Amino acid sequence: xQQLEPFPRGPxxxxxYLKVYTIYVRAGWLAxxxxxxxxxxxxxxxxxxxxxxxxxxxxxFTFTGSIRGFDRAQVLFIYxxxxxxxxxxxxxxxxxxxxxxxxxxxxxxxxLVRPLDPLFQVVAGYLDHDDxxxxxxxxxxxxxxxxxxxxxxxxxxxxWTALAVLxxxxxxxxxxxxxxxxxxxxxxxxxxxxxxxxxxxFSRYPLDIYPAVIRLALTWVVPFGFAAYYPSQLVLATGTxxxxxxxxxxxxxxxxAGAYRFWQSGLSRYQGTGH
Amino acid sequence: MTYLAFARVAVLRNLTYRAGYWMSLTGxxxxxxxxxxLWSAVYSAASPAPGGMTLAQTLTYVLTARAASAxxxxxxxxxxxxxxxxxxxxxxxxxxxxxxxxxxFEGLGEAAFTLLAVSVPVFSLLALTGLVVVxxxxxxxxxxxxxxLAYLVMYALSFAVGLMGFWTGNGMGLTDFxxxxxxxxxxxxxxxxxxxxxxxxxxxxxxxxxxxxxPMSIFAGRTGSLPSSLALQAGWAVLLILAGRxxxxxxxxxxxxxxx
Numbered sequence: 025x026q027q028l029e030p031f032p033r034g035p036x037x038x039x040x041y042l043k044v045y046t047i048y049v050r051a052g053w054l055a056x057x058x059x060x061x062x063x064x065x066x067x068x069x070x071x072x073x074x075x076x077x078x079x080x081x082x083x084x085f086t087f088t089g090s091i092r093g094f095d096r097a098q099v100l101f102i103y104x105x106x107x108x109x110x111x112x113x114x115x116x117x118x119x120x121x122x123x124x125x126x127x128x129x130x131x132x133x134x135x136l137v138r139p140l141d142p143l144f145q146v147v148a149g150y151l152d153h154d155d156x157x158x159x160x161x162x163x164x165x166x167x168x169x170x171x172x173x174x175x176x177x178x179x180x181x182x183x184w185t186a187l188a189v190l191x192x193x194x195x196x197x198x199x200x201x202x203x204x205x206x207x208x209x210x211x212x213x214x215x216x217x218x219x220x221x222x223x224x225x226f227s228r229y230p231l232d233i234y235p236a237v238i239r240l241a242l243t244w245v246v247p248f249g250f251a252a253y254y255p256s257q258l259v260l261a262t263g264t265x266x267x268x269x270x271x272x273x274x275x276x277x278x279x280x281a282g283a284y285r286f287w288q289s290g291l292s293r294y295q296g297t298g299h
Numbered sequence: 300m301t302y303l304a305f306a307r308v309a310v311l312r313n314l315t316y317r318a319g320y321w322m323s324l325t326g327x328x329x330x331x332x333x334x335x336x337l338w339s340a341v342y343s344a345a346s347p348a349p350g351g352m353t354l355a356q357t358l359t360y361v362l363t364a365r366a367a368s369a370x371x372x373x374x375x376x377x378x379x380x381x382x383x384x385x386x387x388x389x390x391x392x393x394x395x396x397x398x399x400x401x402x403x404f405e406g407l408g409e410a411a412f413t414l415l416a417v418s419v420p421v422f423s424l425l426a427l428t429g430l431v432v433v434x435x436x437x438x439x440x441x442x443x444x445x446x447x448l449a450y451l452v453m454y455a456l457s458f459a460v461g462l463m464g465f466w467t468g469n470g471m472g473l474t475d476f477x478x479x480x481x482x483x484x485x486x487x488x489x490x491x492x493x494x495x496x497x498x499x500x501x502x503x504x505x506x507x508x509x510x511x512x513x514p515m516s517i518f519a520g521r522t523g524s525l526p527s528s529l530a531l532q533a534g535w536a537v538l539l540i541l542a543g544r545x546x547x548x549x550x551x552x553x554x555x556x557x558x559x
Contacts, residue, residue, distance in 0.1 A: 065467065069475025076482035083489045083498075084341060087349040091340045154471070214318035221322070222329040229333065233340040238332070 031139060044140065045148050052151025063153065071157030074107065078165060092232040098260050099230065101169035105185065106228040106252035107162035109192025111155050117197050119150035121217050124207035130296055143201075143287060173259065181259050188255030191276035195251045196224065198279035201287055208290030220246075227251040243268070250275045301396065302404040309408025313416075323369045323417045331365045331421060334488075335430060350492035352521070359431045360490050360519040364511050366422040367446060368487065370414040371453045371510060375406045376461030376474040383464045384471070388554065399458075399547050406454060434520050441525045445514035448532035452509050453481075455539035462543065465550040480505075486512035492521070506535045 032040040056063050081103060085096040094102075123146060126132040135142040166185070175181055203220035206213045227248035231239045242249040255272040257263035313320060338361055342354040352360070379402070382388040391398055425431040433439065460477045467473065481487060485507035491499055502508050509532040516522045 061467075062472070065472035066475070067472070069472035069479070072479035073475045073482065076479040077488075079483055080488040083494060084337075086495055087493055088341050088344060090344055091337070092344070154475075212317075215321040215325070218318070218322040219325045222325040225329055225333055229337060233336045235336070238336075 041140075041144065045144075048148040049151060052149075056151065056153050066154045067156040067160075069157070070154050071161050074158045074161045078103065078161065092230060093262060094230045094232070094260075097169045097172040098256075098262070100165055101173060101259070102230055102252050102256045103228050104162050104166035104169055105189055105192060105256055107158055108166060108189045109251045110196055110224060110227075111159040111162055112189070112193040113196035113200070114155045115152045115159060117147045117193075117200075118152050118155075119146055120197070120201050120204050121221070122146070122150075123204040124211075124213045124217060127207040127294070128211055132294065133296055136294075142291065143284070170259075173261075175259065184255070184258055188252075188272055191255065191272050192227075192251040194276040194280050195247055198276070198283040199224070199246055199248065201280070201283040205283070205287040205290045208294055224248055224251075227253065229253075247275055247279050250279075302400055305401050305404040306408030306411070309405045310412050313409065313412040320416060323413055324421075327365060327369045327417055327421050330368070331362055331425070334361050334365055350490060352490060352492055352519075355432050356519045356521060357490065360515040360521070361488070362425050362431050363422065363518050364487055364515045366418050366425060367449075367511075367514075369417040369421075370410055370446075371449060372410070372413070373453070373457045373474055373478055373481075374409060375402065375454050376457035376477065377471070378402065378406070379458065379461030380464045380471050380474060383554070392551065392554075399544065402458070403454065410450060410454075432519075434518060438517065438520065441529070442514055442518045445517050445529055445532060448529060448536055449510045449514050451536040452506055452532060452539060455536060455543050456506060459539060459543045459546055462546050462550045465554050481507050481510060484508065485510045486515065490515070492516075506539065509535050 078100070081099060082096070084091070085099070089095065091099060120143070123132070126135070126146070132142065135145045138145065170176075170182070170185070175185070199220050200217070203213070203217045206216045210216075223246060226234070226238070226242055231242060231249050231253045234242070239249070243254075250268075250272050254265055254269045257265045257269040263269065335358065338354070338357055341349075342357070348354075379388075382391065391401075394401075422431070426433050434442070456477060457474070460473050463473050464471075484502045484505050486494075486502070487510070491502050491508060491512045494502065502512070513522070513528045513532055517525060517528060522528055
């Protein structure tokens, strides 16, 4: 009779999760590549759509020199950071938005009986198929805008931008995880998840264009300001808020930790919707 | 009439499953807020009135466009894409109805619901707060007629592109291309008056401008000849509906249903 391996603990547990994650992502990628033409057409469509949105900003700067003191390269830099942060979250973790559906249909039970963290299973089990265009365009626009801001000669700022983009993805994850977790209390939570989905667009522009109440909300309540705008302040020559900018990694980790606690307290009261 | 039943079912479905409604409402609300802030910021620094439009005119144009965008959606094409992908199109084709007409009425039900439940409330709020300046009643009537024609053009375009999925197997990406074309050349986000001359002349020969630019320009009091705007819209609508009808007959014969 085959001996069961003991369940890993400590550092081996992390290695175990990494190994399982690699397997999940590989499986997801193979599934995407099963229909290569479809994958290509969809993501070119996604690229075109995002290009059109960037085009709208480009058009605005054909008749104005600056918006609230931000020039074209600066606005596009923030926009591209936000696109990148969003697309990384979207490609790897978007299925956390389906938690409401899992709870409604009782499918969460299936994840609870497996020997892996349920949230890990939700996010690892799905690799998104149609947001790769946003990722590619985000990289291109960030590189072009970064070059005209003179980032080429400043490797430290490039490294900061890369770190900030990852922190931005974590901010996205935090907000959407918190929104998704409301499913444990209200079951039908589409009003909350769709609100989170739509207000993420506020992260794409300099916060200076919004009235004070929205700026405060995007800083301290739903911290989408830290997805691109605040961290960009260390990169832009005209940047203000440098202290808040430096706090980006702390805010991102704290926001995600808070959202994870909220998820766990919801999970602990989950009793299934009955079948 | 049999086909009205399709519209009725679409309305009832929307009343029951509210996830789509919330998406539409929060999406429209956020975009209205962002566009208001963005354009106010643009005008605070801008050189005198870009494109010859005042801030009030631009806000009226852009915010009304956002409120209408829920109604002017590309769901017709996406609906066909979905049916081809899932294979349900096969059973639907077997029913004793003209499927193209049935889909049109279903889309009309959806659109009527979104118009009354999202576009009209958002628009009313904008009009009451004075962010949107409502023109004299006669202009409003012209605008309503123009908006309905815009719906027809959008529907026909979306339907025709959705049909291409019959040939490619999956039309989801194609509808995104169409949406990109609409965003760039319809004046949905930036009024065409602000475009560089070269881009504007491209936009003027494409059907997209009849979806946002013409109705919103009428509403913002920026149109010289109202009848010729509406005639252009009607012309594109008829042309695209006929093209869709023709493609529909071709498409039925190449349909390959996958899986099930």
